[in-house]
Amino acid sequence: QKEVEQNSGPLSVPEGAIASLNCTYSDRGSQSFFWYRQYSGKSPELIMSIYSNGDKEDGRFTAQLNKASQYVSLLIRDSQPSDSATYLCAVLHNDYKLSFGAGTTVTVRA
Amino acid sequence: DVKVTQSSRYLVKRTGEKVFLECVQDMDHENMFWYRQDPGLGLRLIYFSYDVKMKEKGDIPEGYSVSREKKERFSLILESASTNQTSMYLCASRSGQSEAFFGQGTRLTVV
Numbered sequence: 001q002k003e004v005e006q007n008s009g010p011l012s013v014p015e016g017a018i019a020s021l022n023c024t025y026s027d028r029g030s031q032s033f034f035w036y037r038q039y040s041g042k043s044p045e046l047i048m049s050i051y052s053n054g055d056k057e058d059g060r061f062t063a064q065l066n067k068a069s070q071y072v073s074l075l076i077r078d079s080q081p082s083d084s085a086t087y088l089c090a091v092l093h094n095d096y097k098l099s100f101g102a103g104t105t106v107t108v109r110a
Numbered sequence: 111d112v113k114v115t116q117s118s119r120y121l122v123k124r125t126g127e128k129v130f131l132e133c134v135q136d137m138d139h140e141n142m143f144w145y146r147q148d149p150g151l152g153l154r155l156i157y158f159s160y161d162v163k164m165k166e167k168g169d170i171p172e173g174y175s176v177s178r179e180k181k182e183r184f185s186l187i188l189e190s191a192s193t194n195q196t197s198m199y200l201c202a203s204r205s206g207q208s209e210a211f212f213g214q215g216t217r218l219t220v221v
Contacts, residue, residue, distance in 0.1 A: 003169075006152075032207045043200060043212040044153070051207065088152060090210070096141055096160045097168070098202070098210055102152035 001026050004091050006101035014109050019076040021104050023089030026070070032092035033065055035074045037085045038103070044088055048074065079108045112137050116201050116213035123220050129188040131216050133201030139211075141204050142184035144168075144176065146197040147215075153200065159184055191220045 007022045021035075032051055036044035048063040050056045050072065056063045062075040072091075076083055089101040117132035135142065141160050145153040145168075155168030157176040165176050173195060177185045184203075188195055196219050202210040 034209050043215055045212075046209040049209050092207070096166070097155070097158060098141075098143060098204065099155060099169075100145070100153035102150065 002101075003027060003093070003099040004089055004101040006087075006089050006104050008102075009104035010107060011104055012107045012109060013079050015079060015081060017079050019079050019083065019106050019108070021074040021076075021087050021089075021106070023072045023074075023091075023101055024070055025072070025089075025091045025099075027091070027093045028067075028070060030070075030091045030093050031095075033063075033072045034090040034092075035061075035063060035072075036088040036090060036100075038088060039085045047087075076106070079106075081108050081110050084108050112211050114201055114203055114211050114213040116199075116216050118216050119214060121216055121218045123188075123191050123218065125191060125193060125220055127188075127191045127220075129191045129218070129220075131186040131188075131199055131201075131218070133184045133186070133203075133213055134182050135184075135203040135211070136182065137203060137205070137211065138181065139203035139205040140181075141210075142178065143202040143204075143210065144174075144184065144186045145200045145202065146170070146195075147200060148197050156186065191218075193220050196220045 038044040050063040086103040201213040204210040
Protein backbone atom coordinates (compact mmCIF):
# COMPACT_ATOMS: atom_id res chain seq x y z
CA GLN A 1 0.00 0.00 0.00
CA LYS A 2 1.35 3.40 -0.94
CA GLU A 3 1.84 5.85 1.89
CA VAL A 4 -0.04 8.62 0.09
CA GLU A 5 -2.60 8.09 -2.68
CA GLN A 6 -4.42 10.69 -4.73
CA ASN A 7 -7.33 10.43 -7.14
CA SER A 8 -5.68 9.77 -10.42
CA GLY A 9 -7.11 12.47 -12.65
CA PRO A 10 -6.62 14.24 -14.88
CA LEU A 11 -9.40 16.53 -13.75
CA SER A 12 -11.00 18.97 -16.17
CA VAL A 13 -13.37 21.64 -14.84
CA PRO A 14 -14.99 24.69 -16.45
CA GLU A 15 -13.95 28.13 -15.33
CA GLY A 16 -15.86 29.18 -12.24
CA ALA A 17 -16.59 25.62 -11.09
CA ILE A 18 -15.33 23.81 -8.01
CA ALA A 19 -12.40 21.42 -8.37
CA SER A 20 -12.27 18.67 -5.74
CA LEU A 21 -9.05 16.80 -5.02
CA ASN A 22 -8.74 13.84 -2.69
CA CYS A 23 -5.89 12.16 -0.85
CA THR A 24 -5.66 9.20 1.51
CA TYR A 25 -2.70 8.16 3.64
CA SER A 26 -1.70 4.93 5.34
CA ASP A 27 0.15 6.04 8.51
CA ARG A 28 -2.47 6.71 11.16
CA GLY A 29 0.12 8.56 13.27
CA SER A 30 0.70 11.27 10.66
CA GLN A 31 0.22 14.76 12.04
CA SER A 32 0.94 17.30 9.30
CA PHE A 33 -0.59 17.53 5.85
CA PHE A 34 0.18 19.79 2.93
CA TRP A 35 -1.13 20.63 -0.52
CA TYR A 36 1.36 21.82 -3.11
CA ARG A 37 0.76 23.20 -6.59
CA GLN A 38 3.26 22.53 -9.36
CA TYR A 39 3.21 24.27 -12.71
CA SER A 40 4.84 22.50 -15.63
CA GLY A 41 8.62 22.84 -15.47
CA LYS A 42 8.54 24.45 -12.02
CA SER A 43 9.12 23.29 -8.47
CA PRO A 44 6.21 22.58 -6.11
CA GLU A 45 4.94 25.52 -4.07
CA LEU A 46 2.83 25.33 -0.93
CA ILE A 47 -0.88 26.17 -1.14
CA MET A 48 -2.18 24.96 2.21
CA SER A 49 -1.09 23.20 5.35
CA ILE A 50 -3.51 21.54 7.77
CA TYR A 51 -2.81 19.90 11.12
CA SER A 52 -6.16 19.31 12.86
CA ASN A 53 -9.48 17.76 11.87
CA GLY A 54 -11.95 19.97 10.07
CA ASP A 55 -11.78 22.64 7.40
CA LYS A 56 -9.21 25.33 6.76
CA GLU A 57 -9.97 28.08 4.28
CA ASP A 58 -7.56 30.42 2.50
CA GLY A 59 -9.10 32.52 -0.22
CA ARG A 60 -10.54 30.22 -2.89
CA PHE A 61 -8.89 27.16 -1.37
CA THR A 62 -10.30 24.94 1.37
CA ALA A 63 -8.44 22.00 2.87
CA GLN A 64 -10.35 19.35 4.79
CA LEU A 65 -8.82 16.78 7.13
CA ASN A 66 -10.40 13.69 8.64
CA LYS A 67 -7.81 11.74 10.62
CA ALA A 68 -10.23 8.95 11.55
CA SER A 69 -10.74 8.22 7.86
CA GLN A 70 -7.12 9.07 7.00
CA TYR A 71 -8.36 11.43 4.36
CA VAL A 72 -7.43 14.94 3.29
CA SER A 73 -8.97 16.95 0.48
CA LEU A 74 -8.58 20.25 -1.32
CA LEU A 75 -11.40 22.26 -2.84
CA ILE A 76 -10.71 25.02 -5.33
CA ARG A 77 -13.69 27.34 -5.64
CA ASP A 78 -14.32 29.62 -8.62
CA SER A 79 -11.61 27.82 -10.59
CA GLN A 80 -9.51 30.02 -12.86
CA PRO A 81 -7.35 29.08 -15.87
CA SER A 82 -4.34 30.01 -13.72
CA ASP A 83 -5.27 27.12 -11.40
CA SER A 84 -4.35 24.66 -14.16
CA ALA A 85 -1.46 22.71 -12.63
CA THR A 86 -0.59 19.46 -10.88
CA TYR A 87 -1.63 19.33 -7.24
CA LEU A 88 0.43 17.22 -4.85
CA CYS A 89 -0.69 15.95 -1.47
CA ALA A 90 2.10 15.56 1.11
CA VAL A 91 2.03 13.85 4.50
CA LEU A 92 4.60 14.10 7.30
CA HIS A 93 5.32 10.78 9.05
CA ASN A 94 7.25 10.27 12.27
CA ASP A 95 8.14 13.99 12.43
CA TYR A 96 10.75 13.66 9.70
CA LYS A 97 9.68 11.77 6.61
CA LEU A 98 7.68 13.81 4.10
CA SER A 99 5.93 11.65 1.48
CA PHE A 100 4.04 12.79 -1.58
CA GLY A 101 1.25 11.36 -3.67
CA ALA A 102 1.56 10.97 -7.43
CA GLY A 103 -0.34 14.20 -8.02
CA THR A 104 -3.57 15.16 -9.78
CA THR A 105 -3.40 17.28 -12.91
CA VAL A 106 -6.15 19.89 -13.08
CA THR A 107 -7.15 21.70 -16.25
CA VAL A 108 -9.54 24.65 -16.01
CA ARG A 109 -11.38 25.24 -19.29
CA ALA A 110 -12.06 28.86 -20.16
CA ASP B 111 13.43 35.21 1.37
CA VAL B 112 13.86 31.50 1.94
CA LYS B 113 16.19 29.81 -0.44
CA VAL B 114 17.08 26.30 -1.48
CA THR B 115 19.66 26.22 -4.23
CA GLN B 116 20.60 23.25 -6.36
CA SER B 117 23.98 23.36 -8.04
CA SER B 118 22.84 22.63 -11.59
CA ARG B 119 19.64 23.11 -13.52
CA TYR B 120 20.54 20.69 -16.30
CA LEU B 121 23.13 17.93 -16.29
CA VAL B 122 24.15 15.33 -18.87
CA LYS B 123 26.32 12.44 -17.72
CA ARG B 124 27.54 9.19 -19.19
CA THR B 125 26.58 5.74 -17.99
CA GLY B 126 28.92 4.58 -15.23
CA GLU B 127 29.99 8.06 -14.15
CA LYS B 128 29.87 9.12 -10.53
CA VAL B 129 27.49 12.06 -10.25
CA PHE B 130 27.16 14.62 -7.47
CA LEU B 131 24.06 16.76 -7.02
CA GLU B 132 24.46 19.52 -4.48
CA CYS B 133 21.82 21.34 -2.49
CA VAL B 134 22.26 24.29 -0.14
CA GLN B 135 19.65 25.94 2.07
CA ASP B 136 19.96 29.20 3.97
CA MET B 137 17.10 28.73 6.44
CA ASP B 138 18.92 26.75 9.17
CA HIS B 139 16.51 23.85 8.60
CA GLU B 140 17.20 20.56 10.33
CA ASN B 141 15.57 18.35 7.71
CA MET B 142 16.60 17.98 4.10
CA PHE B 143 15.30 15.70 1.38
CA TRP B 144 16.11 14.40 -2.06
CA TYR B 145 13.27 13.37 -4.37
CA ARG B 146 13.09 12.29 -7.95
CA GLN B 147 10.11 13.11 -10.10
CA ASP B 148 9.02 11.10 -13.10
CA PRO B 149 5.83 11.51 -15.16
CA GLY B 150 2.86 9.84 -13.49
CA LEU B 151 4.84 8.85 -10.40
CA GLY B 152 4.87 12.07 -8.41
CA LEU B 153 7.72 12.81 -6.04
CA ARG B 154 9.47 9.72 -4.77
CA LEU B 155 11.70 10.06 -1.72
CA ILE B 156 15.27 8.87 -2.23
CA TYR B 157 16.95 9.88 1.05
CA PHE B 158 16.38 12.36 3.83
CA SER B 159 18.42 13.76 6.68
CA TYR B 160 17.18 15.09 10.02
CA ASP B 161 20.52 16.33 11.30
CA VAL B 162 24.16 16.77 10.32
CA LYS B 163 25.72 13.40 9.46
CA MET B 164 22.35 11.67 9.96
CA LYS B 165 20.59 10.08 7.02
CA GLU B 166 17.64 7.81 6.41
CA LYS B 167 16.69 5.81 3.36
CA GLY B 168 13.54 6.86 1.63
CA ASP B 169 11.43 4.72 -0.65
CA ILE B 170 13.87 4.31 -3.56
CA PRO B 171 17.45 4.53 -2.22
CA GLU B 172 18.99 1.88 -4.49
CA GLY B 173 21.81 3.26 -6.60
CA TYR B 174 22.09 6.46 -4.54
CA SER B 175 23.93 7.67 -1.48
CA VAL B 176 23.94 10.99 0.36
CA SER B 177 26.22 13.14 2.44
CA ARG B 178 25.44 15.82 4.99
CA GLU B 179 28.63 17.17 6.49
CA LYS B 180 27.20 20.62 7.21
CA LYS B 181 23.70 21.62 8.22
CA GLU B 182 23.11 23.75 5.15
CA ARG B 183 24.33 21.27 2.53
CA PHE B 184 22.89 17.95 1.43
CA SER B 185 24.50 16.07 -1.45
CA LEU B 186 23.05 13.27 -3.54
CA ILE B 187 25.53 10.87 -5.10
CA LEU B 188 24.90 8.49 -7.96
CA GLU B 189 27.70 5.98 -7.53
CA SER B 190 27.52 4.66 -11.09
CA ALA B 191 24.96 6.49 -13.18
CA SER B 192 22.56 4.42 -15.23
CA THR B 193 20.02 5.42 -17.87
CA ASN B 194 17.12 4.59 -15.54
CA GLN B 195 18.34 7.38 -13.28
CA THR B 196 17.47 9.95 -15.91
CA SER B 197 14.96 12.11 -14.07
CA MET B 198 14.16 15.44 -12.44
CA TYR B 199 15.79 15.64 -9.00
CA LEU B 200 14.35 17.95 -6.38
CA CYS B 201 15.92 18.95 -3.09
CA ALA B 202 13.82 20.27 -0.22
CA SER B 203 14.31 21.46 3.33
CA ARG B 204 12.02 22.01 6.29
CA SER B 205 11.98 22.42 10.05
CA GLY B 206 9.61 21.48 12.86
CA GLN B 207 6.09 20.92 11.57
CA SER B 208 6.44 23.46 8.78
CA GLU B 209 6.13 22.95 5.07
CA ALA B 210 9.03 21.98 2.83
CA PHE B 211 10.72 24.48 0.55
CA PHE B 212 12.05 23.23 -2.76
CA GLY B 213 15.02 24.00 -4.92
CA GLN B 214 14.61 24.71 -8.61
CA GLY B 215 15.30 21.10 -9.60
CA THR B 216 18.06 19.40 -11.58
CA ARG B 217 17.13 17.64 -14.78
CA LEU B 218 19.65 14.84 -15.12
CA THR B 219 20.07 12.93 -18.35
CA VAL B 220 22.25 9.82 -18.35
CA VAL B 221 23.36 8.74 -21.81
